[in-house]
Amino acid sequence: MNDYIKDCIKYDISGSVIEGFPEVFERRNVLYVPRREGGLDKDFGLFDETDRQILGNALFSSYPPVLKTQALTTQKNGEAASYQDRPVVYGGCIGDHYGHFITECLNTLWYFSRECSPETLVLFHSDMTVEEIFSRSWIIDLLRYAGVRKEQIIIPRVPLRFDSITIPGQAFSEDGFVYTGYAEYLKALSLKAVQESSFDFKGMVYLSRVSPLYNSRLPCNEEDLCAELSGRGVKVVRPEDLSVADQIKIFNENIVIGPIGSAFHASIFAGAPKGIAICPEGRPIARSYELMDAAHDAEIRYVYSEDKVDPSTLAEVLVNAAGSHAYWKTIIEKLGLGFLERKNRGNIFFVGHENILLSRDAKEAGDCDVLVATVGNKSFIFANHSSLPPFFIEKELSETRVISYLNFQEENGTGFQNPVNGKWLRAVPPELKGSLHCDAEHVNDWELFRIKPVDYPYFSGDLKILLEALAYLSDRGDVAGSLAIAPCLENALQRFESSDCQ
Known part of the structure; x- marks a missing residue:
């Protein structure tokens, strides 16, 4: 770095990225309540026939506050909407803010753009009038790209009850979730x-x-x-x-x-x-x-x-x-470069004051991540540090800056086997506070590893040289050439020369 x-x-954000588009609901007897001018009330939004807020389209907090912080229920009554001869779809929230228009209007307007006819009207929640909206050139452009014409827009200033309205789910929720659609x-x-x-x-x-x-x-x-x-x-x-x-x-x-x-x-x-x-x-x-x-x-x-x-x-x-x-992205993809973790729980860290690789639940002072690079069926393990500090794995012969293994992809994880003696690398659970060992005759499912992809790296020093040498090896299969680039690979590559485990 x-x-x-x-x-x-x-x-x-695991579990927060959802494939496709959200559901769309055809609702009856929906009450729309605009926010009172000045924004001092909370009794606004879309309410169902039991006067409860339709939560899937509510905006409870954050910026701009004049359009958010909604109540869960309402006591208000609305007059009948006068648009009953034309279909109406809810289009989200329009505010005078470029970023929030993208995240809180276009996140709902997706359905109108993809599915609705030119006869469809669009109900927006907004503290702006239609004329104010169409005085902003950037809003005009975004609405035009979405296919919305000025005459299709509904922004009520009094509560209205709609006999029927289409309400698309939010395709993006601020700090919450996103649909790939x-x-x-x-x-x-x-x-x-x-x-x-x-x-x-x-x-x-x-x-x-x-x-x-x-x-x-x-x-x-x-x-x-x-x-x-x-x-x-x-x-x-x-x-x-x-x-x-x-x-x-x-x-x-x-x-x-x-x-x-x-x-x-x-x-x-x-x-x-x-x-x-x-x-x-x-x-x-x-x-x-x-x-x-x-x-x-x-x-x-x-x-x-x-x-x-x-x-x-x-x-x-x-x-x-x-x-x-772009240069490093190519190398990362070529080497399948990633951070080493236990399959079930615990990241693997290089512990600087002990020069060991240890499984922990969280990084501590002096720790750095451990990287795995793969060339064919061969994996190379080393510390994510520019100086490539040496480390020791129990039951291996000597301290090293880079260690190599044959990798085996299992259904539930990855196993690493010493190419010289056939022993398997294993990591004990974090609570046992034991360093990595390479002494197993076989590995259980819970002893397997996983590799977490690297994002947006910046490599320097000896680490940069090592990765470039491994990329060269991957491209050309030239062991001598890769050693000329990074001599620190010598012991790691020698482990494969007389291997009968390949």
């Missing part, structure tokens, strides 16, 4: 948008937000940073000066760098966006960003700096990190 930028802590839908909209874009630069683009607010999120003055980036061939733009089409095209065709914010929500329109988002230190990023990235093939790295940095230094670091991403 570079000394100037560090990766933000990633959230566990959300990214699929927005990618389809982007195909319309990019046709209108006049942005023809391809390369690295920096999204500038020169203001006191965003300067506080950066480890240096942004005007100075922009000047340094421009001098290195990076195109500097201000998102608020661009059309929606241009913002979408930028993420489709460029590596994007910039302070984290709503501008990065446009990445969801791209099939495989790439970039680096600079985050403020000590302030966790919203889980929403990782959810959006997980719904498609995003490669966006979230980083922060612990200290103030010279703009020239930061510019150099960002350009190098952004440019090296």
Whole structure:
């Protein structure tokens, strides 16, 4: 990892990414209650025939507060809606905020765009009037890409009861969950948008937000940073000066760098966006960003700096990190590079003060992760540290910086076998506090390992050289050539020379 930028802590979003699109409900006797002007009440939203909030479409907290914090029930009555001769679909929440429009309107509007006829009316929850909405060029464009015309929009100012209304489930919920169909839908909209874009630069683009607010999120003055980036061939733009089409095209065709914010929500329109988002230190990023990235093939790295940095230094670091991403992604995929973990519970860490590999539930001071690289049926295990520190595995002959095994893919995990004596590597449960051993005649299912994929790496020093040597070995099968690149591989490769276990 570079000394100037560090990766933000990633959230566990397992179980929060759902395939396809959410369900759609045809509801009867639905009461829509708008929020009172000024936003002091909580008695607003969509209510069923028993006056209970329809929770699947409620927005309870966060920004903008004028549109959220809804109550669970209502005592209000509504007059009959006058649109009963035309189908009505709920379209989500419209607010005067670019990022939240993407996450809280388009997350519901997907159904209208995909399934509804031009005769269908769209009910929106909004603190804006239709005229105010159509005074914002970016909202006009996004609604147009979604197929919504001005005359189709319903924004009631009094409670209305609908005999029948279609209510799509949310395809994205802020900090909650995401359906893969959300990214699929927005990618389809982007195909319309990019046709209108006049942005023809391809390369690295920096999204500038020169203001006191965003300067506080950066480890240096942004005007100075922009000047340094421009001098290195990076195109500097201000998102608020661009059309929606241009913002979408930028993420489709460029590596994007910039302070984290709503501008990065446009990445969801791209099939495989790439970039680096600079985050403020000590302030966790919203889980929403990782959810959006997980719904498609995003490669966006979230980083922060612990200290103030010279703009020239930061510019150099960002350009190098952004440019090296594709290079390392290729190597990672080639080697199946990943972090070593026990199959059932416990990560494997290199424990620096003891020079051993140990199973723990959580990393402790002085620990670093353990990496596994695979070339054919051969696996190489080493510490995720630039100096490749030596370590010792019990029942192995000597301390080493890289150790090799034959790998065997089982249905429930991976086993590692010493190619010299046929013994198997095993890790005891974390509570036993024992280091890795290689002395098993066979391994039980619970003793198998798993390999967790590596995301957005930055490798340097001896570790970088080792990975490049293994990639060379994978490409060419040239043992002598790989040893010339990384002599530290010698003992690991010699273990296979007289092996009868292959």
